[in-house]
Amino acid sequence: MGAASVGPEGRKVRCAKCGHTWQQYRVPERAGAETRMMDDEATELRMPTRDTRPIGGDARGRGRGGRRLPVGWIAFGVVVAGIVAGGLLARAAIVDAWPPSARLYALVGLPVDPPGAGLKLQGVRSEHRVENGAALLIVEGRIVNDSDRERAVPKLRAVTLDAEKKPLKSWTIEPSQTGLLPGEVAIFQSAESDPGAAAEVMISFEGE
Known part of the structure; x- marks a missing residue:
């Protein structure tokens, strides 16, 4: 049945096989396009959320192949720095305890008063x-x-x-x-x- 024979107000029709009758209305011409649009929107809604993490990274921000410095090495560096700083600040006491160390300090540009100075x-x-x-x-x-x-x-x-x-x-x-x-x-x-x-x-x- 064509859309033109139905009319804008619709018409009552009957099934030739079972005798059932109903009110038939004209189907809008853009129904197919609107159906496709709805299908596209549904498809877009069903698309999985994209992963925004960096490729090859992890939640902690470590890149592919990246290595974190072990805590033990960091602690070792702090200890060494403390020893060096202590050796510089207390060099007078070190020289008093071991006089030959005065020559070592002098070689690195940190002269110390010789034993008995003053x-x-x-x-x-x-x-x-x-x-x-x-x-x-x-x-x-x-x-x-x-x-x-x-x-x-x-x-x-x-x-x-x-x-x-x-x-x-x-x-x-x-x-x-x-x-x-x-x-x-x-x-x-x-x-x-x-x-x-x-x-x-x-x-x-x-x-x-």
Whole structure:
């Protein structure tokens, strides 16, 4: 049945096989186009949502082939940096404990005051004695802090020389104090046995 025979108001029709009757209306000419449009919209609604994550990435932002630095290595770097910083800030104390390290600091452009800087030796004297049949060399004196700040007091090195200025014997002397404020004084004394034919004694700060 054509759309023109139905009319704008529709018409009553009857099925030739079963005798059923109904009111038939004209089908709009654009019904097919509208149906297709609805089908397209439904198809678009059924399309899956696109994944907006970067290709090859993950939720934490790590790219394909990317590697995170292990926490252990980060901690190791922090420790090393702390050791280096501590070595720079406390280099004076390190040199006092190990005088040869002063040369290492000097090589990298960080000179340190030599052992005994700001200190003076005063009243140094030596004397030969015999006690209980044993020959002794008594050495004594004072250490004065002649600077305007606190100074560490290093150990002393004693060296005996013969009449021809040749070294005979050397030993270490412990001062009475390991640190001196400005103007303070420390003393030292040593009794060395079997000094030999010592004609002279040289006293210096160890590491000079």
